[in-house]
Amino acid sequence: MSVNTAREGHQYPPAEPYQVSREAVREFAVAVKAEHRAHYEVDAAELLGHRDLVAPPSFAVVVAQRAEAAAIEDPELGVDFSRVVHADERFSHHSPILAGDTLHAQVTVDRIRVMGAGAMVTTKVEITTPEGDLRSTVTSSLLVRADEENEEAAA
Amino acid sequence: MSDQSTSSPSTPDIDTLEKGQEIGSREITFSRADLIAYAAASGDHNPIHWNERFAREVGLDGVIAHGMLTMGSAVDLVSSWAGDPGAVLDYQARFTKPVPVPDAEQGGPDTPTATLRISGKIGAVDAEAGTARVDLSVELLPQEPETEDAKPQKVLAKSQAVVKLA
Known part of the structure; x- marks a missing residue:
């Protein structure tokens, strides 16, 4: 199985909406050892002008990967997850993700670059509010290593 | 912006920032328990982050x-x-080297077995946009400093955060 470059540009149906809870923000903040009080205390977040607890900048990955699953699991795209190495990640926020948000996420295969018998697959997830306003964009590249048979064929 | 945030004494003044200026540094440790906690909080349950045998079977030296x-x-x-x-508007990184988190030889699973040193400096200032780019250096420190040729290893590249300051 190898990655199908014809899937470049394909957009998948959105994931189920994700509801950001205070508990999820706090648990994620603890997990990434974030110290800022605005992740934990509503008062501290409000003092900075935020409506509720502020999610750490990389929390968007939680929302994004639910959408990315549609691409990863797409047999037509042909990503063998056991051969995947995470190459890079980028978060662009229009405004920070806050507790209480309901977020929609939809993934597009942004780019497929063939590398030998393997491929670099870049996905782009757009995270939007229920009103359709863009909140965050998450770009992620996965290096899909070739299986040994293909490696030999390419050598 | 509210009055409180603009008057916050901890907000850096963009007018005094210069490229190359350091924003500080800190060390962070990871234990096997930390990896389990991150798996739970993030929903990323890939067994290479918690199962030694599985990690070795896919060609890694361990978890x-x-x-x-x-x-x-x-x-x-x-x-x-x-x-x-x-205030962090944009944050990106490339993953250049894995961070091995071996099982602690003794003590509980929350015994740290990997230490990262993180430091940041100003990479660019855009006064018009009111933003500054912070370039982060993220290095894995050797666990046994006495071993030969043990030196910090860069684990992230192009690790950059764009921050809104004004």
């Missing part, structure tokens, strides 16, 4: 930290410096 744990924990230095984690 490694989630790249997103390294990336996610490094940016808190920027949040603290900016005074507001919501």
Whole structure:
């Protein structure tokens, strides 16, 4: 199985909406050892002008990967997850993700670059509010290593 | 912006920032328990981050930290410096080397077995946009400093955060 470059540009149906809870923000903040009080205390977040607890900048990955699953699991795209190495990640926020948000996420295969018998697959997830306003964009590249048979064929 | 945030003493003044200026540094440790906690909080349950046998079967030397744990924990230095984690508009990184988190030889599973040193400096200032770019250095420190040729290893590249300051 190898990655199908014809899937470049394909957009998948959105994931189920994700509801950001205070508990999820706090648990994620603890997990990434974030110290800022605005992740934990509503008062501290409000003092900075935020409506509720502020999610750490990389929390968007939680929302994004639910959408990315549609691409990863797409047999037509042909990503063998056991051969995947995470190459890079980028978060662009229009405004920070806050507790209480309901977020929609939809993934597009942004780019497929063939590398030998393997491929670099870049996905782009757009995270939007229920009103359709863009909140965050998450770009992620996965290096899909070739299986040994293909490696030999390419050598 | 509210009055409180603009008058916050912890917000850096963009007019006095210069390229190359250091924003500080800190060390963060990871234990096997930390990897389990990140798996639970993030929903990333890939067994290479908690099962030694599985990690070896896919060609790794052992269990490694989630790249997103390294990336996610490094940016808190920027949040603290900016005074507001919501000020981080853009954050990116490339994963260049895995961070091995071996099982502790003794003690509980929360015994740290990997130490990262994170430091940041100003990479660019855009006074018109009111933003500054912080370039982060994220290095894995040798666990046994007495071993030969043990030196810090860069685990993230192009680790950059754009922060709104004004």
